[in-house]
Amino acid sequence: MSIEDFDPQYLKSKTILITGVSKGIGKALCEKLLDLGNIVIGTSRELSDLQEISLKFPRNFYPYSLELENINQITTLAEYIEEDFDKLDVLFNNAGILGQIVTLEKYDFDVWKKVININLNNQFYLTQRLLKLIKKSKKGSIINVSSSVGRFPRETWGAYSISKSGLEALTEILSQELYKENIIVNSVNPGGTATLMRKEAYPEEDQSELPTADDILPIFLYLASDEAKETGMKYNAREYIGSL
Numbered sequence: 001m002s003i004e005d006f007d008p009q010y011l012k013s014k015t016i017l018i019t020g021v022s023k024g025i026g027k028a029l030c031e032k033l034l035d036l037g038n039i040v041i042g043t044s045r046e047l048s049d050l051q052e053i054s055l056k057f058p059r060n061f062y063p064y065s066l067e068l069e070n071i072n073q074i075t076t077l078a079e080y081i082e083e084d085f086d087k088l089d090v091l092f093n094n095a096g097i098l099g100q101i102v103t104l105e106k107y108d109f110d111v112w113k114k115v116i117n118i119n120l121n122n123q124f125y126l127t128q129r130l131l132k133l134i135k136k137s138k139k140g141s142i143i144n145v146s147s148s149v150g151r152f153p154r155e156t157w158g159a160y161s162i163s164k165s166g167l168e169a170l171t172e173i174l175s176q177e178l179y180k181e182n183i184i185v186n187s188v189n190p191g192g193t194a195t196l197m198r199k200e201a202y203p204e205e206d207q208s209e210l211p212t213a214d215d216i217l218p219i220f221l222y223l224a225s226d227e228a229k230e231t232g233m234k235y236n237a238r239e240y241i242g243s244l
Contacts, residue, residue, distance in 0.1 A: 003222040003243050011225045015085050015137075017130070019068065020095025024048035024195035025145065028213035029092065029220055032137035034061055040088075040110045041081060043095065068095055068118045071125060078129035087136035093123045093167070094145045098200055099159045112159045119163035124170055139226045140183035144171045148189050151234065168234065175232030184231035188225055190216055191238040211241055218243040 011033070021030040021042035030042045034057040043066035044050050050063035064080070067073055081088055099115035100107055107123075127142060134140040149157045150164025168187055175185040192198065192210050199207065216237035220244065222228050 003113045003240055004220060006225060006244065007220050008032075008221045008225070008244055010035060010227075011221055014038045014089040014224065015041075015087060016090040016092070016224065017041045017043075017081065017088055018092040018094055019066065020051065022046070024197060025190055025193065026092070026094045026215070027053070027211045029094070029217060030061070031056070032214070032217055032221065037190070040062065041085075041087070042105070042158070043077070050078050054142065059181060066095075068122050068126070069114060071122065072105045074122060074126050074129065078126070078133075079224060082133055086133075088130055088133040088145070089137040089139070090141045091127065091130055092143050092145065092220070092224075093127065096160075096163070096197075098197055100199060101156050102158065103156055104158055107158045114188075115159035116163050116166075119160065121167040121168070127170075127174070134183055135181055140178075140180070140181070141224055141228065142171075142174065142178075142183065142185040143220060143223050144168075144185070144187045145169075146187040146234070148191065151189065151244075171234075172232055184223070184228060186231060186233045186235060186239050188219055188223070188235045189238055193237075211238060215241050 016033055018026055020026040022044035028038050030201050034040050039060050040065055041062045043064045045067050045151050047063055047065045051062055054063050066077055096119045097115055099111050144167050145165040146167055149161040150168050153161045171185055171187040191217055219235050219237050219240040
């Protein structure tokens, strides 16, 4: 089945973890999957940032406070999911930070380490800790949110570009290693989208002409479904706008 033939109404009753759901793509994805009837564990640094979603979806949304820079919190999250949900069907590694937009010569090393840890090292650790739960799913899926500068490294994007390049490599390796486990692993580049992170990177840009987070959801929803069989692929979300 292709994404054009996919009906998202059949995407329901799955247990899904999405990191970074307080705003942007994570929030749009979280609310859509909840509306379709899935169980979603959604993380944010501050629980108060998740109150709006909690009030809207009191039955199937499970808010969780997570600082991705903190290994102990990641371990506790994995233990919580194992104890309360037994399995995990879909993992969206969505949360990330931008860091500095400067040349490498001027890049602050403490910021560098923080960006690499949050966007790559600890995303790997979270994924690794959850693999045994994803293997319990009849059909598991890991979706890593990437970036164009992860596929084509660009000057002044520094640690963010390198962290996303590493995430692309992680995606490919996991897809090969989990091929026989009925788990697909893919990366999605959202492209230019009207989000706060985009505004931070391009403060002078007019976002009124950019796709919204809701516009780019089709490929994310398809990859979370049982119909998706592709693995090790690098998708560009903007190519699938209007597919569903």
